[in-house]
Amino acid sequence: MNPVPASPAPASSPPVADPPVADPHATVTELAGLLAGAARDGDPLDAFLYAAGMLQAAEDRLAGTWTAPRRLVRHLQDGAGPGGDRAGAALDRAAAGLAWHAPALRPAVRWTHALARAIDDLAALVLRPAPFPSVLYRQLVRLSEPATGRTAVRRVLGSAVRRPPSCFCGFDQYPSDLAELARRFDAARPLPAELPLLVVGVRTSGSYLGPLLAAALRQAGHRAVAGTTVRPGQRVLAGRERELAWLLAVGGHALVVDDPPVTGRSLAQVAAGLCARGFPAGAVSVLAAVEREVPPMDGHLFVTIPEPDWRVRELMSAAAVAELVGRRVPGAAGWPRLEVGPAVRPGRGLHRSRPVTGYPADGPPVPLRVETVGLGHLGRRAADYAAALPGLVPEVLALEGGLMVRREVAEAAGVPVPVEVAARYVATRQRVLPVGADRSGRLAGRGPVWEEAGRLFAPLFGRWATALRPLLADPVARELTRAARPYVVDGRTTAGRWTGRGGQWAKTDWAEGAFSHLDLASYDPAWDLAGLAVSSGDPERAAGVRSAYERLTGERVGAARWCLAQLVQIQRGLTDGPAGRSARRRASARAVQGFLAEEYLSDLPRPRPGDGPGAGWCVLDVDGVLETDPLGFPASSPRGMLALRALRAHGFRPLLATGRSLPELQDRCRAYGLAGGVAEHGAVAHLPGRAPLPLTDQDGTLVRELASTSGSLDADPLARWTARISRRQPDGRYTGLDGPTAERIATAAGTTVVAGEQQTDFPPAGVGKLTGVRSLLAELGDPGAVPVFAAGDGPADLDLLRWARIGVAPAHAPAELHSAARVSASSYQAGLAEGVALLLGHPPGRCPRCRPPRPSPGNRALLALLALPEAGLPGMPKRLLQLAAAVGRLTATGEQGRG
Known part of the structure; x- marks a missing residue:
């Protein structure tokens, strides 16, 4: 590309930002400096990419896309009922009117329109390279000045941040793909050259794809092509009502363009928005490169480029890769042999690559890899970062046209990185x-x-x-x-x-x-x-x-x-499906367990094998007592952990008795420093450092087989000796089974039934928490011991509560437990803490022995969030006030350096 003509840059031109590392989330002001630099260098591609990023950020700022009112609009529009949709539409119209007509914003609006016109000129240069015109250079410099100087434009738009354009990053799109889309559109729907066309890019990528498509259409002979961008759900051509009226009056045609779609929802939303503005459905076409099956676009012409026809496939062909390596890698031109391996595509939005092995005449083979990395400065970041990280990432040998050649590093199969x-x-x-x-x-x-x-x-x-x-x-x-x-x-x-x-x-x-x-x-x-x-x-x-x-x-x-x-x-x-859901729930629970244990238990000595009962054994149920799961995974709370801390600090030995699986019990014993517990309703016992102790000869295989005949029933993959079955509802919720279904499965499998809100458990006949805890105590060297304290909230805990010297049930427990336990005034973990207070003679955490360390502001705020459900709905107002106070303290003092 020829450089800018030798005329000196104006004295008032903005300085070019040249930091050691550019922030990927650059502001309009920073991009303006980079735009001026790319213009000086005569680089139309980078100038286009910088300018399109500026336009995207500016239009999002003017449209209030990410403001709280705009998010409220989306909530109303996506909410239940037509009333919410009408209210959202009214707010949207008001926001659009303010954005594009407010007097204080007029300089920013005019500057945005001027930038869009310059982007059209740059897009034409990107598609058909030519010497960089002096007039365009001066225009870009003039556009950069208001965004970098002390102007109304900078005050309004300067801090707006661009969003990543996936089209020229992860999706490996090339400008020539847009020219091919324009050609295919003309072939599918020939239109008169004089008929006005409106190209609508779906932001973010539409800020880049739209101008390129419009330029391609102009170069194909269309004489009246306008462009705009919009986010799904926004009004198309907001603030350009005269232009809209003219387009509709002359029968103009609209073309919507975006990234390769999955569901096509964004494209369909924008197309519907055009129809709502007056365009007939037949006058709205949708254009996109596609990776797989084409989503339906009812009523609209859908012009596509299938993935095999993308430009990147040609650039990543074996012959093209071999030519690139031979031309750009030092010494490769003299290698007698060069082998190019099969192309690798790791997934949607991820870069393609090919292994390449060179065979020098006088040395060992040279393993290389050629990867796509993105266009212009979006791709150069790979080489820039590699240069800053020598020895930590593979060496980059060449970068050209969005392709990177790097050294390949041998794999250590099955060995995790230290x-x-x-x-x-x-x-x-x-x-x-x-x-x-x-x-x-x-x-x-x-x-x-x-x-x-x-x-x-x-x-x-x-x-x-x-x-x-x-x-x-x-x-x-x-x-x-x-x-x-x-x-x-x-x-x-x-x-x-x-x-x-x-x-x-x-x-x-x-x-x-x-x-x-x-x-x-x-x-x-x-x-x-x-x-x-x-x-x-x-x-x-x-x-x-x-x-x-x-x-x-x-x-x-x-x-x-x-x-x-x-x-x-x-x-x-983590993936979806029963296994992914179970893994996600378990991993999330472990993350919160680690946080709570570090906050409440890390200063207490952990029990050692062979330790006796101490002040006495205490048996705690998990679900509904020590933990709840409104977050979609089970988690304890401050009151629950205070109760557990107090028991351990005062010398008591807590044990868990739960219907959860053995791996989940092991997680809690490890995190909380517990001596052991029984899992799966007493079917298996766990002592840290020892093999699991099954307490039944049966397992849950038959129940899982029976449940698998129904497509809506999922089995917990972690449960082994019992079966935990959930019904997947159409709205994505998981519930327990209805009574007749549960009884039918239990009768066929010879098990009992333990019903729950989100699951139904099927323990083998003859097992229970009471028998499981007795066996556990015997393994702990204390046979015949009676727990001094037990807490539970369901029928499966009834025998435990009767057996313990003090049996406690939270307030939400069913009535059948009331005769066997002391019922706390509060529910869930707050109820557990009240029960522990009966044992200790004081509320947990209120004496020097069991008082926890003072949390940092950030830890206090997260604890306050986790505390919201710990006492049920009656306790929510108080805990909301405590959370508000913690949030105020955190935002006032900050967390860094304290956490």
Whole structure:
């Protein structure tokens, strides 16, 4: 590409930002400086990418896309009933009118329109390379000045942040694909050259694809092509009513373009929005590259490029890859032989690659890999990051046209990356790829880590989640995930993304997760560390990678921060289906168990094998007593953990008696430092450090086989000696079985039935918690002992409560337990704490012996969130006030350096 003509740059041109590392979530002001630099260099592709990013950020800011009112609009439109839809539409019209007609915003609106016109010129250059015109260079510099100077444009738009364009990052789209789409559209629907066309790009990628498609249509002979972008659910051509009226009057045609669709919902929404604005369905076409089966677009022409016809397939052909390696890799042109392996496509939105092996005449084979990495500066980040991380990632040998050639690192089959290696990688990356500020707080509505973490706690607020989550959960998550030393995170640190042999390890995919619509935005090392911790599935490795990072950096990863990072990694990293749901629930429960144990139990001595009963054995049920599961996975709460802490601190020996599976019981005994317990309603006993002790000759195989005949019944894959069956409802909820179905299965299998809200358990006949605990006590060397305390909330706990010296049931327990236990005034964990107070003579945590350490502000806030359900609905108002106070304290004082 020819450089800019030699005329000197204007003295007032903005400085080009040239930081050591560019923040992937760049602002409009930063992009403006980069745009001016790309214009000086005569680089139309980078200039186009920077300008399109500026336009996307600016239009989102003007449309209020990510503001709280806009999120309320979406909630109303997606909510139940036409009334909510009408209210949402009214708010949407008001927001659009304010955005595009408010006097204070007019300079920003005019600047945005001028930027869009310049992008059209750049798109034409990208499709048909030519010398960079001097007039376009000066135009781009003039457009950059208001965004970098002290102007109304910068005040309104300067801090707006671009969103990753997946089209030219993960989806490996090329500009020529848009030219091919234009050609196929003309072939499918020939239209007069004079007929006006409106190209509507679905933001984010539509900010890039739309202008390129419009330019391709112009170059194909269409004389009246206009463009716009919109997010699904927004009004198309908001603020451009005259243009809309003219298009409708002359019978104009609209073309909607976006990324390769899965369901096609976004494309269909925008197409429907055009029809709602007056376009006939037949005058709206949808254009997209597609990877797999084409989703239906009823009433609209759908023009596609199937994946085999994408430009990237040609560029990644064996012949093209061999030519690239021979031309760009030093010495490769003289290799006698070059082998190109089969293409690898790891999944949707992930880059293609091919292994290549060179055979020099006088040396060992040279293993290489050619990968797609994205276009322009979006792809160059891979080489930039690799240069900053020598020895930690594979060496990059060449980068051209969105393809990267790197050295291949031999794999260590079946050997996990050492935690010290992974921690050193994260610590080094944090040091060499720093950015100036943590911008994740500006990314509301775009799925940053803090927002996903806040969303996890929405069920705690019930029907008030829409109003209360942004006020009480999101601030906690935002503060706890804010990085003290922000950097460009890796984002994809799961166990399968490391390779090595002989002590030499390298991280693959080192540039993808920092800038992709498929990955959550964060600047926090806890996010990278948690990726490896969660994917390993080993609590010891999870703790090891965290502690190794802390040793290397001296920076503590606080318990609440670590818990949230793990929870979000779990939600995004585990698959659906019964096995995935079970694994997600168990992993999430372990993350919260670790947090609570660190906060309440870490300063207490752990029991040793052979320890006696101490002050006495105490038997606790888990579900509904020590834990509840409004979060979608079981978790305890502050009152529950205070009760457990108090028992241990005063010398009592807690044991668990639960209907949950043996692995889940083992998790709790490990986390809470317990002497053991019985699982699966007494069918198996567990003592830490010893093999499981089955207490029945039967298992749940027959029940699981009977349940498998129904497509709506799921069996818990962790249960072995019993069977835990749930019914999957059409709305995604899981419930227990109805009485007749449960009795039919139990009769056929010869089991008993224990009903629950979310599951029905089928223990073998003759087993129970009472017999299981007696067997456990015998194994603990105390046969014939009677527990001094027991707590339970269901019929399966009845015999335990009668047997113990003090039997306690929370207030929500059924009436049949009232005759066998002392019923607490409160429900759930609050009821357990009241029962423990009867045993101790004082509320848990109220004496020097059992008082817990003072939590940090962040830990206190997360504890207050977990406390919301611990006393049921009657206790909710008080706990909401306590949470509000904790949130206020956290936002006022911050968490970094305290957690």
